[in-house]
Amino acid sequence: MKNLALYLILVVGALAFIYPFYWMTMASLVPEGDISGLTLLPTTITFDSYLQMFEKIPIDRAFFNSIFVASSVTAGVLVFCSMVGYALAKLRFTGRNLIFYVIIFTMTLPFQITLIPNYILMVKFGWIDTYLALIIPYLINAFAIIMFRQAFLTIPQDLIDAARIDGCGELRIIFQILWPNIIPSLVTVGIITFMATWNEVLWPLIVIRDENLMTMPQLVTLFAVGGRAESQLGVKLASATLLALPIIVAYLFFQKYFIQSMASTGLKD
Amino acid sequence: MRRNKLLPYFLVSPYLIHFLVFVAFPVGFSLYLTFNTWNIISPMEFVGFGNFIRVSQDGLFFKAIFNTIKFLVVHIPLQIIVALFLAETLNQKIKFRPFFRGAFFLPVVVSGVVVSMLWQQLYGFDTGILNRLMSSVGLPKVGWLTNPDVAMYSIAIMATWKNVGLYVILFLVGLQTVPPQYYEAADLEGASHWQKFRHITLPMINPTIFMVLILSTIGGFSLFIEPYIMTGGGPLNSTLSAVLYIYKQAFTNYHMGYSATLGFFFAFIILMVVFIQKRFVERGDQ
Numbered sequence: 441m442k443n444l445a446l447y448l449i450l451v452v453g454a455l456a457f458i459y460p461f462y463w464m465t466m467a468s469l470v471p472e473g474d475i476s477g478l479t480l481l482p483t484t485i486t487f488d489s490y491l492q493m494f495e496k497i498p499i500d501r502a503f504f505n506s507i508f509v510a511s512s513v514t515a516g517v518l519v520f521c522s523m524v525g526y527a528l529a530k531l532r533f534t535g536r537n538l539i540f541y542v543i544i545f546t547m548t549l550p551f552q553i554t555l556i557p558n559y560i561l562m563v564k565f566g567w568i569d570t571y572l573a574l575i576i577p578y579l580i581n582a583f584a585i586i587m588f589r590q591a592f593l594t595i596p597q598d599l600i601d602a603a604r605i606d607g608c609g610e611l612r613i614i615f616q617i618l619w620p621n622i623i624p625s626l627v628t629v630g631i632i633t634f635m636a637t638w639n640e641v642l643w644p645l646i647v648i649r650d651e652n653l654m655t656m657p658q659l660v661t662l663f664a665v666g667g668r669a670e671s672q673l674g675v676k677l678a679s680a681t682l683l684a685l686p687i688i689v690a691y692l693f694f695q696k697y698f699i700q701s702m703a704s705t706g707l708k709d
Numbered sequence: 710m711r712r713n714k715l716l717p718y719f720l721v722s723p724y725l726i727h728f729l730v731f732v733a734f735p736v737g738f739s740l741y742l743t744f745n746t747w748n749i750i751s752p753m754e755f756v757g758f759g760n761f762i763r764v765s766q767d768g769l770f771f772k773a774i775f776n777t778i779k780f781l782v783v784h785i786p787l788q789i790i791v792a793l794f795l796a797e798t799l800n801q802k803i804k805f806r807p808f809f810r811g812a813f814f815l816p817v818v819v820s821g822v823v824v825s826m827l828w829q830q831l832y833g834f835d836t837g838i839l840n841r842l843m844s845s846v847g848l849p850k851v852g853w854l855t856n857p858d859v860a861m862y863s864i865a866i867m868a869t870w871k872n873v874g875l876y877v878i879l880f881l882v883g884l885q886t887v888p889p890q891y892y893e894a895a896d897l898e899g900a901s902h903w904q905k906f907r908h909i910t911l912p913m914i915n916p917t918i919f920m921v922l923i924l925s926t927i928g929g930f931s932l933f934i935e936p937y938i939m940t941g942g943g944p945l946n947s948t949l950s951a952v953l954y955i956y957k958q959a960f961t962n963y964h965m966g967y968s969a970t971l972g973f974f975f976a977f978i979i980l981m982v983v984f985i986q987k988r989f990v991e992r993g994d995q
Binding site: 475533536 | 812
């Protein structure tokens with residue numbers, strides 16, 4: 441009896457989180473007139489909304505932009521932040537503690553204070569409407585540095601000393617000797633960075649106006665609030681479904697890693 | 710050793726450059742902008758404390774803070790209660806735990822843009838699923854996003870739906886750190902369900918509750934895309950959030966100086982609130 445109640449709660453809970461996405465997908469696949477009455481099963485299926493959406497907005501181009509920006513940022517974060525994290529964990533130099541405390545401090549700094557000045561910087565650099573504005577400011581991330589520092593601290597010094605005696609340079613030590621030893625941290629930082637960049641929308645809205653350079657969330661947002669959808673619900677929901685699809689597919693395959701990674705960011709304090 | 714003395718500085722240089730360009734300079738520049746009025750095109754004009762006086766008289770600034778408080782008053786307790794409830798249920802001996810956990814977590818990974826567009830439809834007045842459900846059981850329709858007294862709470866409920874999966878996981882981790890012997894000992898003493906929860910479970914998951922508090926507070930002050938897509942800050946500015954107001958001042962009115970001042974004040978308020986919460990929790994621990 442108690443078990444039945446338990447499963448009832450869990451099933452109702454699971455439905456509450458899954459059903460809205462199911463409804464959205466179905467709504468993007470039925471004729472416009474059917475959306476208002478849709479609850480469970482559609483009567484007719486059509487790809488009209490998708491075809492119309494592809495005509496109205498360059499969503500394929502935006503998909504490429506999103507992939508390009510998120511991959512570049514993720515690669516950059518993995519490389520640069522592991523360099524910094526390694527220096528903080530394994531090298532001795534004047535100012536090391538100071539830099540560490542500055543990183544901790546910047547993690548608590550609310551982004552509201554830097555938002556407008558950073559936009560002005562982009563204007564002065566001439567980076568408005570370029571990929572640079574979407575990528576360069578995100579290449580360093582305090583959280584990733586701290587994660588890598590923690591990971592490198594657990595690696596025995598002997599391993600590094602042995603590599604040095606063999607004549608390895610520090611960069612080769614980081615990327616060839618140490619990276620294979622900290623794969624879980626690389627996966628965590630990689631997933632979080634990729635996902636955060638993929639979903640970021642405020643910054644693109646500020647620095648990109650050229651439709652050909654827009655990332656998917658920005659294009660879909662402007663499509664939703666602008667007049668281009670001509671108040672047709674189906675095409676808007678089709679664009680939202682396409683925006684959700686890549687992350688949901690990735691999530692279905694790597695669910696365990698997604699959950700572990702996100703949980704470890706929450707547990708960092 | 711042949712190791713170069715400059716090498717560590719080479720390795721940390723990406724951080725130092727990034728810090729100087731994208732953190733230190735912007736913070737300094739933001740401070741400088743607060744004393745000036747500027748629309749980016751014509752030259753800056755020094756106004757002394759003009760911007761500060763303007764903030765103190767700006768009804769919309771206080772409205773945005775008030776809206777954020779309204780959001781947090783619903784969002785924080787709801788999030789803690791729902792997450793604890795689901796985590797406690799998941800912590801029993803059940804089958805398919807990974808499936809349920811995965812389902813609760815799904816909205817966490819999906820873009821806020823998708824969630825906002827989706828809930829805008831669920832909250833629709835005439836054809837939204839929620840109102841259709843209400844009507845079918847004989848309840849009056851609710852103006853989820855059209856009634857100024859309700860709209861911000863609707864956004865708070867949606868934000869809870871989006872984020873709660875993360876906290877379910879964190880609470881679950883917290884619950885699993887409680888040694889089972891504690892409960893066994895309590896059972897021998899004849900403790901009730903509530904007593905066990907109050908005196909064993911709650912103290913163990915206190916750090917997690919504190920984290921929900923801090924992250925939700927920061928989240929509340931960072932709300933942007935939800936009101937931007939769903940309501941545009943309306944009706945009657947009832948869903949105008951802090952970041953949406955900064956955005957509007959900067960990119961609708963082109964008041965760069967003033968929007969930097971707003972950002973500065975909001976950041977200050979966030980730091981103060983988080984600091985007070987921290988003190989409050991630390992005192993509670995003793």
